[in-house]
Amino acid sequence: MYKSKLHKIGKIVFLMICVLALTACNQSEQPKKEEAQGGFVKIAPGAYDSADTAVVLSKQEKTQKITFLNLEKKRNYTLNYDGTTKFLNKYGNQIAVGQLEEGEIVEIQFLKEEKLLANLTVSDDIWTYEDVSKYELDLKAGRMKFMDEYYTLEENTVVISDKKQVEFIDIHPQDILKIKGKDHKIYSISIETGHGYLRLLNSEYFIGGWIEVGQKIIQKIEEDMLLVVPEGTHSVYVSHSGMEGTKEVEIVRNQETQLDIGDLKKEDLIKYGNLVFTVDPEGATVSIDGKQIDTSRIVKATYGLHQIMAKAEGYDTVIQYLRVNGNSANVSITLEEEKERTISENSTTTGTTSSTENNNTNTENQNTGNNNQNSNSSNKETTNANSSNSGSSNSSSSQSNSSDNTVSGSSTSGDLVSTGYKVTIESPTGAEVYVDGNYVGIVPISFAKKSGSHEVTVRKSGYMTRTYTIDVDNEAKDISYSFSDLTPIE
Numbered sequence: 001m002y003k004s005k006l007h008k009i010g011k012i013v014f015l016m017i018c019v020l021a022l023t024a025c026n027q028s029e030q031p032k033k034e035e036a037q038g039g040f041v042k043i044a045p046g047a048y049d050s051a052d053t054a055v056v057l058s059k060q061e062k063t064q065k066i067t068f069l070n071l072e073k074k075r076n077y078t079l080n081y082d083g084t085t086k087f088l089n090k091y092g093n094q095i096a097v098g099q100l101e102e103g104e105i106v107e108i109q110f111l112k113e114e115k116l117l118a119n120l121t122v123s124d125d126i127w128t129y130e131d132v133s134k135y136e137l138d139l140k141a142g143r144m145k146f147m148d149e150y151y152t153l154e155e156n157t158v159v160i161s162d163k164k165q166v167e168f169i170d171i172h173p174q175d176i177l178k179i180k181g182k183d184h185k186i187y188s189i190s191i192e193t194g195h196g197y198l199r200l201l202n203s204e205y206f207i208g209g210w211i212e213v214g215q216k217i218i219q220k221i222e223e224d225m226l227l228v229v230p231e232g233t234h235s236v237y238v239s240h241s242g243m244e245g246t247k248e249v250e251i252v253r254n255q256e257t258q259l260d261i262g263d264l265k266k267e268d269l270i271k272y273g274n275l276v277f278t279v280d281p282e283g284a285t286v287s288i289d290g291k292q293i294d295t296s297r298i299v300k301a302t303y304g305l306h307q308i309m310a311k312a313e314g315y316d317t318v319i320q321y322l323r324v325n326g327n328s329a330n331v332s333i334t335l336e337e338e339k340e341r342t343i344s345e346n347s348t349t350t351g352t353t354s355s356t357e358n359n360n361t362n363t364e365n366q367n368t369g370n371n372n373q374n375s376n377s378s379n380k381e382t383t384n385a386n387s388s389n390s391g392s393s394n395s396s397s398s399q400s401n402s403s404d405n406t407v408s409g410s411s412t413s414g415d416l417v418s419t420g421y422k423v424t425i426e427s428p429t430g431a432e433v434y435v436d437g438n439y440v441g442i443v444p445i446s447f448a449k450k451s452g453s454h455e456v457t458v459r460k461s462g463y464m465t466r467t468y469t470i471d472v473d474n475e476a477k478d479i480s481y482s483f484s485d486l487t488p489i490e
Helices: 002-029
Strands: 033-035 041-043 050-060 065-070 075-080 086-088 105-111 116-122 127-132 136-138 143-146 149-161 164-166 176-182 185-193 195-201 210-213 217-220 227-230 232-240 243-251 256-260 272-280 285-288 291-293 299-302 304-311 318-324 328-334 352-354 362-367 372-377 406-411 417-427 432-435 438-442 445-450 452-459 466-472 479-482
Touching: 050 149, 050 164, 075 116, 195 243, 210 227, 210 304, 210 318, 217 227, 227 232, 232 304, 243 256, 243 304, 272 318, 299 318, 304 328, 318 328, 438 445, 466 479
Parallel strands: 086 116, 149 185, 195 256, 272 328, 372 406, 417 479
Antiparallel strands: 033 041, 050 065, 050 105, 065 075, 105 116, 127 176, 136 143, 136 352, 143 149, 149 164, 176 185, 195 227, 210 217, 210 232, 232 243, 272 299, 285 291, 285 304, 304 318, 318 406, 328 362, 362 372, 417 445, 432 438, 432 452, 452 466
């Protein structure tokens, strides 16, 4: 009996030793919190009880906090970090918290109750595309096209601008993006180069003339304009009735910049150039700045930027921009025969933001006054009659060359005006509305319906300006849009 009792006690002791050994092994594999004297809990470096794949939304380095979006549970939370927190890049090398970008996809380990970040590693199975300037953002279909492929927009895809989370509508076709994702899913979009706004001051002498910003924006100058322009430094060229001049401007993201062009008025320096036209087909009608010209004769035009339009029955209409800056130049215009278009070719998916590269065809213009050769680019682009959708975006950009007597522009079928019908902007109430850069009134406001893609900018003092691109149909009916409230400037 005595030996039997000893045998049982031996088994119990053996079992206790096994349990203690297993506990010690678990503790060595994953650091845990340690109980210290006085009832305080001492946290071992690297200890954690939770792990997530997340997107970095924001950092507060002064208070040592990082806000994340959990990709699986689709919720935001903020964790603290301290000197024991490890930050690693995707190669396993240690990095400083300042090197961690908003919009980065990371693997994190943390103590849930204490909200303390233990380890952060940049995910190594995430792809990144930088400097994306050509893309189509289709919010209705929940997808984005770039690099000739479609990618899915997740319900929790993050959009970052200026280190802050913003909305999809804050992406403008002129913006340059950094996109991150896995497989064909997009997890984050960062606006690397955004856009701001340009307003002309003392422009009364140039109203009716033309403004050219950089190599992409050409527009007729009207009173109280507000143009959407990519952030950065740009050369601004204005011209009207022989007056012309160039100024540099610095555009800041989401801010309005004012440019005074009053000092460019120099009526006593008006110069003219002679233009010799070659037009195919010969029967095409050609106009400069809306006035029909006789292309069989030499045409006298003032120095500066001019819009040339050529039309012929059975051919696509061509619109080009010509900068006259020499004694004379040859201008060659070739119209292409109209092609039968299918419904799919004439409609663009609503809710789309697209940055379109124009297809340029170059010929040579000989400036006989100074023997300079100049380029004549004919950008071909079909204007579509699209169905409208609030908050949707679709636009294309024109290009021009900056050399003497240059021509640039696009072939277009022309916008259609639905006589008697209107587009109404219903909200946000009290905001100024600019359509294609031109002021139309205060919300609620209605203006004449014109089919095609149009840029609507909503502005209110003390609030962030926002721009939407709408696709207006050519149906015989009124349409209306309601945009979200503007965000107050902090």
